[in-house]
Amino acid sequence: xxLNELKKNLNNQQVDNIYxxxxxxxxxxxxxxxxxxxxxxxEEIDMNFSSFDLEDVSLEDMIGExxxxxxxxxxxxxxxxxxxxxxxxxxxxxxxxxPDLLIDYIQNPAPTTVLVIFATYEKLDxxxxxTKQLKxxxxxxxxxxxxxxxLAKTINQELRQSDFSIEPQALDLLVNKTKGSYSQxxxxxxxxxxxxxxxxxxxxxxxxxxxxxxxxDNVFELMNQxxxxxxxxxxxxxxxFLLQKIDPILLTAIxxxxxxxxxxxxxxxxxxxxxxxxxxxLKIHPYRVKMSLQQSRRxxxxxxxxxxxxxxxxxxxxxxxxxDKELLFxxxxxKFA
Numbered sequence: 001x002x003l004n005e006l007k008k009n010l011n012n013q014q015v016d017n018i019y020x021x022x023x024x025x026x027x028x029x030x031x032x033x034x035x036x037x038x039x040x041x042x043e044e045i046d047m048n049f050s051s052f053d054l055e056d057v058s059l060e061d062m063i064g065e066x067x068x069x070x071x072x073x074x075x076x077x078x079x080x081x082x083x084x085x086x087x088x089x090x091x092x093x094x095x096x097x098x099p100d101l102l103i104d105y106i107q108n109p110a111p112t113t114v115l116v117i118f119a120t121y122e123k124l125d126x127x128x129x130x131t132k133q134l135k136x137x138x139x140x141x142x143x144x145x146x147x148x149x150x151l152a153k154t155i156n157q158e159l160r161q162s163d164f165s166i167e168p169q170a171l172d173l174l175v176n177k178t179k180g181s182y183s184q185x186x187x188x189x190x191x192x193x194x195x196x197x198x199x200x201x202x203x204x205x206x207x208x209x210x211x212x213x214x215x216x217d218n219v220f221e222l223m224n225q226x227x228x229x230x231x232x233x234x235x236x237x238x239x240x241f242l243l244q245k246i247d248p249i250l251l252t253a254i255x256x257x258x259x260x261x262x263x264x265x266x267x268x269x270x271x272x273x274x275x276x277x278x279x280x281x282l283k284i285h286p287y288r289v290k291m292s293l294q295q296s297r298r299x300x301x302x303x304x305x306x307x308x309x310x311x312x313x314x315x316x317x318x319x320x321x322x323x324d325k326e327l328l329f330x331x332x333x334x335k336f337a
Contacts, residue, residue, distance in 0.1 A: 002142055048077060049079075086131050192207065216258075
């Protein structure tokens with residue numbers, strides 16, 4: 001169930017007893033929590049709402065609250081956060097939980113309680129009995145990332161509500177810089193709107209100047225300088241990374257991933273696939289596909305493959321202690337730039 005459907009159901013008082021919220025989009029999670037809290041009046045919130053961090057509080061205590069009758073109201077609302085036992089992760093210093101208690105509860109929930117479990121992890125362990133039971137018995141709510149088309153549409157809608165617009169290229173750049181995260185993009189909109197207060201239109205320059213570059217983007221620029229044979233600019237970027245205490249091992253890992261994407265996009269493009277299809281197949285944003293194709297178009301696949309093999313060899317040399325990691329990365333730049 002998507003957020004809009006959930007809101008519609010709650011507004012119509014179509015409320016279930018158990019919900020399982022998955023996904024990691026912070027803006028949606030906050031909106032979901034607000035939507036559930038609207039089921040209670042301000043007076044009821046004080047008496048009939050509880051939130052439990054299951055890394056610190058036992059399931060026994062949480063369920064004890066869930067089975068309690070509401071005070072001066074129709075229902076009780078309980079949030080259960082950080083249910084680490086639904087994953088394969090082992091959390092240090094967490095309370096040891098007995099998932100069977102939760103299984104028993106969800107099979108026979110209190111009719112006057114709405115229990116919302118926020119399992120906002122990258123992946124749940126589907127092999128576990130408790131996970132299987134929750135997926136079977138709880139109403140699912142999706143708080144995951146939007147696909148690129150829907151994300152662009154949602155950002156445009158958000159801007160239109162305050163009479164702003166954004167250029168298509170600027171929107172692509174914003175989505176790319178924020179890694180396709182609606183929450184991160186949303187966090188950048190206030191300063192972008194302030195910058196474009198007179199024109200009410202956000203352009204590429206605004207996004208370039210105001211939205212910070214991620215490490216991936218900066219490494220992408222380093223690779224761009226290497227591919228363009230701009231050794232001075234490439235060395236300057238590399239030394240900036242070192243001054244920022246960024247480990248060459250991390251730079252090597254990111255560069256390896258980006259070179260792999262360059263080769264994949266080039267091969268798929270040569271097979272006649274569109275940018276949108278390539279983005280979908282490789283699960284990367286269309287803007288990054290476009291930039292990768294621009295980078296790789298003038299280069300032979302053989303050259304990119306040689307660079308990829310060299311960066312893989314570099315990674316092995318560094319991790320096996322065959323030389324100074326800063327010097328080895330510097331030599332890689334010198335060889336290809």
